[in-house]
Amino acid sequence: MIGSVFLETYKQTWKQMVYWGVGLAAMALMVVLMVPLFDMQDIKDLLETFPPIILAMVGIGKELEIFATNEGFVAMGFFGKSALIFAVYPVVMGMRITANEEDSGTMDVLLSLPVQRARVIVEKFIAYSISIVGVVLLIYLGMQIGVSIAGIDLDVARLAEVTFYLIPLMVFIMAVTMLIAVIVRRRSVALGIVTAFVIASYMLQAIGAVAEGTVAEPIGSISFLTYYNAGDILTQGFIWPHIAGFVVVSAVLLLASLYQYERRDIAV
Amino acid sequence: MASATVIEIRGLSKSYGSGTKQTAALRNLNLSVHQGEIFGYLGPNGAGKTTTIRMLLDLIRPSSGSASIFGMDIRDHSVEIHRRVGFLPGELSLWEGRSGQQIIHYVASVHGDSKGITKQADELAKRLQLDTSKRVRDLSSGNKRKLGLVLAMMHSPDLLILDEPTNGLDPLVQQTFHEMMDEFRDKGKTVFLSSHILSEVQAICDRAGILRDGDLKAVESIEKLMNVEFHWVDVQFRDAVPEGLARQLQQSSEISDVAVNGSRVKMRLVGDFDPLLRMISDGYVKDLRVEEPSLEDIFLAYYSDGREAR
Numbered sequence: 001m002i003g004s005v006f007l008e009t010y011k012q013t014w015k016q017m018v019y020w021g022v023g024l025a026a027m028a029l030m031v032v033l034m035v036p037l038f039d040m041q042d043i044k045d046l047l048e049t050f051p052p053i054i055l056a057m058v059g060i061g062k063e064l065e066i067f068a069t070n071e072g073f074v075a076m077g078f079f080g081k082s083a084l085i086f087a088v089y090p091v092v093m094g095m096r097i098t099a100n101e102e103d104s105g106t107m108d109v110l111l112s113l114p115v116q117r118a119r120v121i122v123e124k125f126i127a128y129s130i131s132i133v134g135v136v137l138l139i140y141l142g143m144q145i146g147v148s149i150a151g152i153d154l155d156v157a158r159l160a161e162v163t164f165y166l167i168p169l170m171v172f173i174m175a176v177t178m179l180i181a182v183i184v185r186r187r188s189v190a191l192g193i194v195t196a197f198v199i200a201s202y203m204l205q206a207i208g209a210v211a212e213g214t215v216a217e218p219i220g221s222i223s224f225l226t227y228y229n230a231g232d233i234l235t236q237g238f239i240w241p242h243i244a245g246f247v248v249v250s251a252v253l254l255l256a257s258l259y260q261y262e263r264r265d266i267a268v
Numbered sequence: 269m270a271s272a273t274v275i276e277i278r279g280l281s282k283s284y285g286s287g288t289k290q291t292a293a294l295r296n297l298n299l300s301v302h303q304g305e306i307f308g309y310l311g312p313n314g315a316g317k318t319t320t321i322r323m324l325l326d327l328i329r330p331s332s333g334s335a336s337i338f339g340m341d342i343r344d345h346s347v348e349i350h351r352r353v354g355f356l357p358g359e360l361s362l363w364e365g366r367s368g369q370q371i372i373h374y375v376a377s378v379h380g381d382s383k384g385i386t387k388q389a390d391e392l393a394k395r396l397q398l399d400t401s402k403r404v405r406d407l408s409s410g411n412k413r414k415l416g417l418v419l420a421m422m423h424s425p426d427l428l429i430l431d432e433p434t435n436g437l438d439p440l441v442q443q444t445f446h447e448m449m450d451e452f453r454d455k456g457k458t459v460f461l462s463s464h465i466l467s468e469v470q471a472i473c474d475r476a477g478i479l480r481d482g483d484l485k486a487v488e489s490i491e492k493l494m495n496v497e498f499h500w501v502d503v504q505f506r507d508a509v510p511e512g513l514a515r516q517l518q519q520s521s522e523i524s525d526v527a528v529n530g531s532r533v534k535m536r537l538v539g540d541f542d543p544l545l546r547m548i549s550d551g552y553v554k555d556l557r558v559e560e561p562s563l564e565d566i567f568l569a570y571y572s573d574g575r576e577a578r
Contacts, residue, residue, distance in 0.1 A: 004377035011370075012363065105361030109419070112325050112355040113378045114347045265328035 005110075005120050009127035013093070017131040020089050024135065025142025027085075031077040032146025035070050035154070044068035053210045066234050070154050071162075074143070075230035079162055087198045089135060090170040093128035094177025094194070097121060097257075099187040102267040111266060118258045125178065125254060132170045139163055162233045168246035169228045173198070175253035182257045185267040201225050274427055274458045275301035275324065279333035282319050293319040294482045297333070301460055306453055308469035308490070309462040311479035317462040318358055320479075321431050324460075325355060337427065351379070354420035358431035358462070360412055368393070368400030368407070368415050372422065379423045389422035395448075396441060409436040417445070421452075428452065428459045434468060446472050493566050498538045500565070503548055504555035505531045516547055 047055060047064050066072040098121065101107040110120060140163045147154050176197060181190040201223040208220010220226045227242040280297040283290050294316040301307045311317050322328045324335060326346040335342045337349045362371055376385035393400050398414040407415065413436045420428060434442045449459055449472050463469050469476050470490060477487040509528055517526045517535055522543060525536040531554075537544055 001377050001380045001382075004374065007377070008374045012365070104364075105357070105359060106363055108322070108325075108327055108357050109355075109360070109362065109375075110378075111327055112350060112353070112357075113375060114351040114380075115378050116347055263329075266322075268322075 002119070003123065005115065006123035006127045009096075009124045010130065013096075013127065013131050014134075016092075017134045018138070021135040021138025022142075024085070025138045025145075028074075028078050028139050028142040029146040029149075031074055032143050032152070032154070033150050034077065035073055035152050036150055038073065040068045040070065040073055043073060053206060055209075066231050069234075070152055071158050071234055072231070074154070074159060075162055075234050078143075079166075079230035084198065084202060086166055086170060087173050090128075090132060090172075090174035091177045091191075091194050091198070093131065094174040095181055095187060095191065097124045097128065097174075097178045097181065098261060099181035099185075099190050102185065103187040105268065107266055108268070117261050121178075121258055121261060122254075125175075128174060129171050132174065133167055136163060136166050136170070139166070158234055158237070161237050162230050165228060165233055165238065165243070168243050168250070169224075172224060172246045172250045172253075175250040175257075179253045179257045179260070182261045182264075185264070271303040271305075273300050273339075274303050275299070275307075275335070275337050275460060276339075277320075277324075277333070277335040280320070280323060280330050280335055281332045282316075282323060282328065283331045292482050294323075297484055299477060299484060299487065301458060303458055304453060304456045305474040306449055306459040306461060306472055308473035308476035309460065309479065310464065310466065310469055310476050311462075312464055314481075315479040316482040317479060318431055319482075321355075321429055321460075321462060324429060325350070325353070352426045354423065354425035354428045356413075356416045356420040356428075356430045356433055358435070360416040362404045362412065362415065364405040365403060367403050368398065368418075371404065371415070372400060372418065375419050376422065381423070385423050388424060389418050392418045392421055396444060410438060410441070413437055414441065417448075421448070426457050428457070428461075430459065430461045432463055432465075433461060434463075434465065442468075498536055498561055498565075500559040500561065501535050501537045501541075501544065502555075502557040502559070503533045503535075503553060504557075505533075505548075506552040506554040507531065509533055510548070510551040513547065513551070517544075520544075520547070 044064055044067055047067055067076050098107065101110065111117060140160060143159060143163065144156070147156065177190070177194045180193050180197070181187070184190045184193065202225060204219055204223035205225040208217055208223065208226060211217045211219065224246075227239075227245060232239060277297050277299040280294060281292065282294040283292045285291055297316075297320060309317050309320070319328070323330050324337065324342055326342050329343070338352060340349055342349060366374070372386055372389045373382065376382045376389065379385055389400075393414075396414040396417060398411060398418065400415070400418075402411075404412065404415070413433075417433065420430065434445055437445060449461075452459060453474075461469070461473065473490050475487065475489045476493065478485045508531055514526060514528050514533070517523045517533070520543065522539045523535050523537055525534075527534045
């Protein structure tokens with residue numbers, strides 16, 4: 001029956017989605033509750049004393065003005081420094097699409113049933129994408145609760161944009177993980193490659209930001225994290241070309257995974 | 269056999285690796301399994317049994333050759349085939365955090381007839397005395413195996429593919445399993461069963477194939493295998509073994525494995541008894557015992573180099 005793998009995947013995942021969502025929402029809540037404790041102008045002045053490489057590593061670009069605002073503080077305190085944290089959940093979910101099931105042997109049972117390999121991947125991909133939406137919604141809820149408790153003046157619509165921008169980013173990371181796991185088969189090897197990919201992207205983004213105006217600047221554009229910059233989103237709102245890029249590349253990665261998985265042996 | 273062919277395997281081979289590191293797991297397998305029979309697929313670990321089964325289920329792809337089930341190609345029609353097949357893997361892994369009941373519902377929903385299938389699953393679980401309310405991680409290996417059997421049989425498949433099905437089952441449940449297989453066959457359905465337990469194959473199978481290092485060495489009916497023309501003969505003389513008898517026996521082309529122990533001589537005899545009776549007639553034969561070869565003897569005979577059972 002169409003949707004059965006999706007439903008079961010969701011049943012097996014919703015608890016982890018809640019745990020991760022609540023955990024990240026608690027972090028967001030904490031950052032929002034810290035807003036009244038600081039003078040944002042002091043923060044901006046402090047940031048100006050930091051070397052650009054340090055700022056780049058926490059996701060802060062050249063537009064320091066934005067960080068003199070409450071929204072900028074939240075963006076810097078939560079979305080900027082948590083870039084690597086946001087990568088963990090989609091990597092975990094991406095590994096579950098094929099690698100974990102092959103590693104444990106349950107994929108043999110599943111694929112001995114009347115179901116196509118492609119259907120298994122697509123239904124799982126959709127289920128885990130929805131769980132990513134769930135995690136992001138919980139993060140947003142955490143921030144909203146923080147705003148209500150702290151009673152601060154915050155542009156909620158702008159923060160919503162920064163928050164929901166996480167969805168295409170996280171789905172993209174999940175798609176990358178899935179494709180790597182489909183290609184290399186072994187869970188531990190796939191995990192190592194994905195971790196290296198995320199860390200390398202993080203470093204490239206930082207180098208690209210620091211090297212602005214030099215020949216090394218294009219290096220940053222290789223990193224997917226360059227296309228998720230909390231400061232840019234706060235000033236410009238949704239950057240649709242970047243979102244479309246994440247969506248299109250994720251779709252291509254999904255198709256590549258389907259193609260490769262259909263061709264190869266299921267690991268034991 | 270006049271009945272329809274359920275599994276047809278033609279020149280199926282599977283190799284892993286490439287270049288000098290390439291190893292053949294299965295070589296040029298040709299085999300037919302017919303409707304209404306229980307086919308035993310015998311061989312030690314690493315012989316290629318699981319490789320064959322995983323290829324039949326389209327989990328791994330052949331290096332060469334092809335196979336069909338119910339007349340449909342295993343690669344082109346895997347979904348249609350799987351609708352009519354029940355599978356129990358040798359090393360059964362299930363979703364540890366889910367209960368037996370939840371897994372039954374999941375598998376039933378993939379099959380598409382959740383209500384009817386779960387009712388059948390309840391009956392099977394009752395018969396196998398399985399508590400499906402427990403989580404998989406809390407089940408013993410034997411109970412996990414029972415759950416695997418329920419999952420394989422609950423949609424009333426036409427073909428069961430079972431990899432070492434009784435591993436971990438206690439003797440009483442094994443007996444129930446044998447009865448279930450007999451009933452399954454009586455309904456005109458087919459079982460392809462891999463095992464290294466010869467007594468089990470002997471007890472429930474109609475035909476058996478013997479696999480060794482990726483090569484199918486023989487396919488015979490169990491009845492014919494049991495009628496293989498060799499016997500173990502144990503001769504007990506009243507006095508010492510007649511002089512020169514041992515050498516005479518060893519020189520005979522029909523006799524092998526001659527072992528002299530005091531006044532007893534044990535040997536393996538192929539063919540008629542008369543030449544042996546003439547050879548031992550010089551002594552006073554106190555006792556003479558003839559043992560039918562067990563399937564294990566036949567199995568070992570196939571496996572001994574340069575001396576296959578006839």
